[in-house]
Amino acid sequence: MSxxxxxxxxxxxxxTxxxxxxxxxxxxxxxxxxxxxxxxxxxxDLRLPTITSLLxxxxxxxxxxxxxCLDNKVYQVDFLRTVYQMVTWFESYIDGDISASHDKLIDAFHHYKAMNTELFMSSGFKFGNAIEEMLIQRSEIKSLSQIKAxxxxxxxxxxxxxRRLLEEMDKTARPVMAEYINYIEEYGFSIIGGEVPILGKRGHRKRINExxxxxxxxxxxxxxxxxxxYVIVDTPAGGVNHLSSLMNVIDxxxxxxxxxNTIAINGSIDALHSFIDYYEEFQADYAKGQLMGLDRAHVNRLIAQKGKGDLYQFIKNKKLGIVFNRCQNNQEIENALKMIRDYLTTLDKFHQYKSRIHIVGLVPQHKVINITNNRKSMFYNMDIALSERxxxxxxxxxxxNTICPTLADNDKTIIRYLSKFKKPQLLDRLTNKVASNAN
Ligand SMILES: Nc1ncnc2c1ncn2[C@@H]1O[C@H](COP(=O)(O)OP(=O)(O)O)[C@@H](O)[C@H]1O
Ligand SMILES: [Mg+2]
Known part of the structure; x- marks a missing residue:
C-alpha cells in the first residue's frame, strides 16, 4: 500500500x-x-468535494x-450502552442485590450525575422517554441512596x-466500507468521498474537532x-489541520x-516548509516516545501492522515531491526552483533537504484542461502530450521517486527530465488549436 x-x-x-x-x-x-x-x-476536501461530480x-x-453514520455510532449507540450499564446497576441496587458501597454502582452514580446529554435523541429509541425521564430526575437525586426514587x-x-435493540443498532451503525467506495469501470479506479459540503453542517464542523x-x-x-x-488523496486547500494524524500514514x-502565480508559489513553499516542520516534530516526538492523542493511537496501530523498526524507517523516508502546474516556459521553472532553494537556505534547511525534495512532474498551462473544467477534469487520454506528462x-x-531529479540537481538536469517524453509538439499545437476552436 502506498x-x-x-x-x-x-x-x-x-x-484536484x-x-x-x-x-x-x-x-x-x-x-x-x-x-x-x-x-x-x-x-x-470536506468543505467542497468536487471529484464525484467532475467524474x-x-x-x-x-x-x-x-x-x-459515525455520529450515530459515537453518540447514540455509545450513549445508550452507557445508560444500559447504568440502569443495570441501579436496578440491582433497587432490588437489594447490591449495597450502596458497590464500586460499580458508585461509578454509575457519578456517571449519571455528570453525563452530557446534549446529543442524545430520545425519539428514535423505544425506551427513549423513560431514559429522558430518568435524566430529568437527576436534579432531585443528590445522593446515591436517592436512586430508589x-x-x-x-x-x-x-x-x-x-439489549437486543442495542445489538441491532450496533450492527447497522457501523459503516460498510463497500457502500462508500465506487469503482468506475470506465476509468479502472475507485473513488471515495464527495459530494455535498460536509462541513457545511454545523454539527459536522463540531464533530471534526472532537x-x-x-x-x-x-x-x-x-x-x-x-x-x-495505491491511494491518491486530494487534500483540501491549506492541508488537513484537523487531520494531522493522517499525515503519519502518507508515504x-x-x-x-x-x-x-507568484503568490501561489510562495504559498506552496510555505506548505512545504510546514510539512518539513511537521515531520521533524513528529519524528522527534516519536523518538522520545512523546507522541500524544491521535498521533499516538494511530502510530500504535501502525506498529501493530508494520513493526517498530519498519515504522521508524517509514517515517524517516517520507517523500516530498513537487509538481509544477500551469507552466508556460522554462524560465518559470528556474524562477520557482530559485525561490524554493533560497527559502530553504534562509531556513538553514537546504543542505539537509535538497536531496529529499524530488521534482516529480510538470503540467503546462493548457486549453484542453480549461475547456474541460466544468464537467470532466479528466484530460488524461484526451490529449497525448498531457497524458505523457x-x-x-x-x-x-x-x-x-528514484528516477526523479531533486533540488540538489542543476536546473538543466531538472528541465531535461521534465520534458522527457516523446515530443509530440506538433500534436500538442494541433490539440491546442482544436481546443481553441471548440472554445
Ligand atoms: N495546467 C492547467 N491549465 C489550464 N487550466 C488548469 C490547469 N490546471 C488546473 N486548471 C483549471 O483550474 C481550475 C482549478 O483547478 P483545480 O484542480 O480544481 O484546483 P484546486 O483543486 O487546487 O482547487 C479548474 O477549472 C482546472 O480545470
Ligand atoms: Mg480541489
Whole structure:
C-alpha cells in the first residue's frame, strides 16, 4: 500500500486536476485490468468535494453519510450502552442485590450525575422517554441512596429488549466500507468521498474537532487505505489541520506549484516548509516516545501492522515531491526552483533537504484542461502530450521517486527530465488549436 497526498496552499491551483489525472496515469501504468482493489482516489476536501461530480460518478454513500453514520455510532449507540450499564446497576441496587458501597454502582452514580446529554435523541429509541425521564430526575437525586426514587421510571425499561435493540443498532451503525467506495469501470479506479459540503453542517464542523470522532473517521479511512495498492488523496486547500494524524500514514506528499502565480508559489513553499516542520516534530516526538492523542493511537496501530523498526524507517523516508502546474516556459521553472532553494537556505534547511525534495512532474498551462473544467477534469487520454506528462508523474511515483531529479540537481538536469517524453509538439499545437476552436 502506498499513499500519495496532493497538497497546496490555496484553491484553484490544480490539486484536484492533478489528483484525478495522476490516478488515471497510475492506473494505466499498473495495467489494473479487472482488479478493482488497486487504486483509489480519495476526495478529502470536506468543505467542497468536487471529484464525484467532475467524474460524474456517484458512490452510494458519501463522506456526509459517513459523518452521519459515525455520529450515530459515537453518540447514540455509545450513549445508550452507557445508560444500559447504568440502569443495570441501579436496578440491582433497587432490588437489594447490591449495597450502596458497590464500586460499580458508585461509578454509575457519578456517571449519571455528570453525563452530557446534549446529543442524545430520545425519539428514535423505544425506551427513549423513560431514559429522558430518568435524566430529568437527576436534579432531585443528590445522593446515591436517592436512586430508589427512580424505581418506577426504571421499571418502564425492559433490559432484555433494550439489549437486543442495542445489538441491532450496533450492527447497522457501523459503516460498510463497500457502500462508500465506487469503482468506475470506465476509468479502472475507485473513488471515495464527495459530494455535498460536509462541513457545511454545523454539527459536522463540531464533530471534526472532537478527538474521539476524528479517530473513528481516521480508522475508517485507514480501513479503506488497507484495501488498495495505491491511494491518491486530494487534500483540501491549506492541508488537513484537523487531520494531522493522517499525515503519519502518507508515504509521499506531492506539492502543487502553480507557476502562473507568484503568490501561489510562495504559498506552496510555505506548505512545504510546514510539512518539513511537521515531520521533524513528529519524528522527534516519536523518538522520545512523546507522541500524544491521535498521533499516538494511530502510530500504535501502525506498529501493530508494520513493526517498530519498519515504522521508524517509514517515517524517516517520507517523500516530498513537487509538481509544477500551469507552466508556460522554462524560465518559470528556474524562477520557482530559485525561490524554493533560497527559502530553504534562509531556513538553514537546504543542505539537509535538497536531496529529499524530488521534482516529480510538470503540467503546462493548457486549453484542453480549461475547456474541460466544468464537467470532466479528466484530460488524461484526451490529449497525448498531457497524458505523457502524467505518465512521467506516475513513473516517478512507481519508482519511489528514484528516477526523479531533486533540488540538489542543476536546473538543466531538472528541465531535461521534465520534458522527457516523446515530443509530440506538433500534436500538442494541433490539440491546442482544436481546443481553441471548440472554445
Ligand atoms: N495546467 C492547467 N491549465 C489550464 N487550466 C488548469 C490547469 N490546471 C488546473 N486548471 C483549471 O483550474 C481550475 C482549478 O483547478 P483545480 O484542480 O480544481 O484546483 P484546486 O483543486 O487546487 O482547487 C479548474 O477549472 C482546472 O480545470
Ligand atoms: Mg480541489
Amino acid at each position: 499513499i500519495i497526498s496532493v497538497v497546496g496552499p490555496k484553491g484553484g491551483i490544480g490539486k 486536476t492533478i489528483s484525478i489525472n495522476t490516478t488515471a496515469a497510475l492506473t494505466r501504468a499498473l495495467g489494473s485490468g479487472k482488479n478493482t482493489n488497486r487504486i483509489c482516489l480519495v476526495d478529502l 460524474d460518478s456517484h458512490p452510494a454513500k458519501t463522506f456526509y453519510d459517513l459523518f452521519e 427512580l424505581r418506577s421510571t426504571i421499571r418502564k425499561i425492559d433490559l432484555k429488549e433494550y 478527538p474521539e470522532f476524528l479517530l473513528r473517521f481516521l480508522e475508517f479511512l485507514d480501513g479503506v487505505f488497507q484495501k488498495f495498492e 509521499q506528499v506531492l506539492f502543487v506549484f502553480d507557476l502562473s 502524467m505518465d512521467l508523474v506516475a513513473k516517478g511515483i512507481l519508482s519511489d
